[in-house]
Amino acid sequence: EVQLVQSGAEVKKPGESLKISCKDSGYRFTNSWIGWVRQMPGKGLEWMGSIYPGDSETRYSPSFQGQVTISADKSINTAYLQWSSLKASDTAIYYCARQREGSSTSFGYWGQGTLLTVSS
Amino acid sequence: EGVLTQSPGTLSLPPGERATLSCRASQSVGHGYLIWYQQKPGQAPRLLIFGTSSRATGIPDRFSGSGSGTDFTLTISRLEPEDSAVYYCQQYGSSPLYIFGQGTKLEIK
Numbered sequence: 754e755v756q757l758v759q760s761g762a763e764v765k766k767p768g769e770s771l772k773i774s775c776k777d778s779g780y781r782f783t784n785s786w787i788g789w790v791r792q793m794p795g796k797g798l799e800w801m802g803s804i805y806p807g808d809s810e811t812r813y814s815p816s817f818q819g820q821v822t823i824s825a826d827k828s829i830n831t832a833y834l835q836w837s838s839l840k841a842s843d844t845a846i847y848y849c850a851r852q853r854e855g856s857s858t859s860f861g862y863w864g865q866g867t868l869l870t871v872s873s
Numbered sequence: 874e875g876v877l878t879q880s881p882g883t884l885s886l887p888p889g890e891r892a893t894l895s896c897r898a899s900q901s902v903g904h905g906y907l908i909w910y911q912q913k914p915g916q917a918p919r920l921l922i923f924g925t926s927s928r929a930t931g932i933p934d935r936f937s938g939s940g941s942g943t944d945f946t947l948t949i950s951r952l953e954p955e956d957s958a959v960y961y962c963q964q965y966g967s968s969p970l971y972i973f974g975q976g977t978k979l980e981i982k
Contacts, residue, residue: 788971790918798910798918798961800971814969815874848917853929858965859908861929863917 755779757849757864764870765839772835773867775849782830783807786852788860789823789834793845801847803857804832839871875900875967877974879960885980886952894947894977896962901942906965909938909947912976913958921960922947949979957981 756778765771775787788803802813806825813823822835832849846866853861876899886892896907909922920929922938925945935950949956962974 797959797976798912798963798973800969800973803970812970814971816969850918853920853923856923858906859920859923859963860910860918860971861920861923863919866917 755781755851755862757851757862759847759849759864759867762868762870764872767839767841767871767873769839769871770835770837771839771869772833773847773869775832775834775864777830777832777851779830779851779862781854783827785854786857787825787832788850788852789821789832790848790850790860791817791845792848792866798848801834806830806832839869841871841873843869844871845869874969875964875972877962877964877972879962879974879977881977882975883978883980885982888952888954888981890952892947892949892952892956892979894949894960894979896940896945896947896974898943898945898964900967902945902964903966904941907938907940907945908963908965909936910961910963911958912961918961952981954981 760774789801791799801817804811806827825832849864850860851862880895905924907925910918912918926938959976964972
């Protein structure tokens with residue numbers, strides 16, 4: 754059974770940096786796209802970007818390009834989402850999600866979410 | 874940039890009824906590139922329908938998807954209290970690569 758386990762909730766101050774993680778227990782980590790999805794408080798889902806751990810190819814939504822960095826370490830089946838300087842508007846739940854088997858058009862497996870609170 | 878518009882915003886129906894949720898795209902959606910998710914409070918989204926009309930593993934046949942071009946529908950028949958959730962449609966292949974609708978909240982009462 755595929756499981757995506759994300760790192761725990763974070764409370765940070767504006768201007769601080771952060772890297773959150775998503776560990777994939779499946780055996781297809783290097784051959785599947787892993788995406789990151791933002792959900793602001795009481796709002797809908799927004800795709801931020803995705804990575805293909807096999808060759809580290811990344812794709813970003815124009816709205817998030819330059820605002821975050823997505824990376825992966827295939828030796829430990831873990832994907833990351835990173836900020837260099839947080840803003841209060843980054844407060845949200847962040848989900849990692851892995852493509853459905855055989856197709857990158859949808860996300861078949863989701864992590865439990867990481868709640869990020871940015872406040873002075 | 875593509876936009877998915879879902880309607881209605883909120884739908885309230887009694888158990889046993891049928892729910893019809895709409896998702897309209899601003900640009901034609903490629904064949905098989907329309908997806909539906911269910912999100913219950915405090916939980917991560919769950920894949921319901923992929924390829925416009927194929928049910929994901931473990932999804933009961935009360936859930937069905939249809940549509941083409943720019944107009945798509947998620948139909949939930951014989952509503953049960955556990956179907957209360959927010960439902961999102963998602964398009965693949967536009968800009969950005971994955972686009973989500975704003976969601977429809979379904980209340981069963």
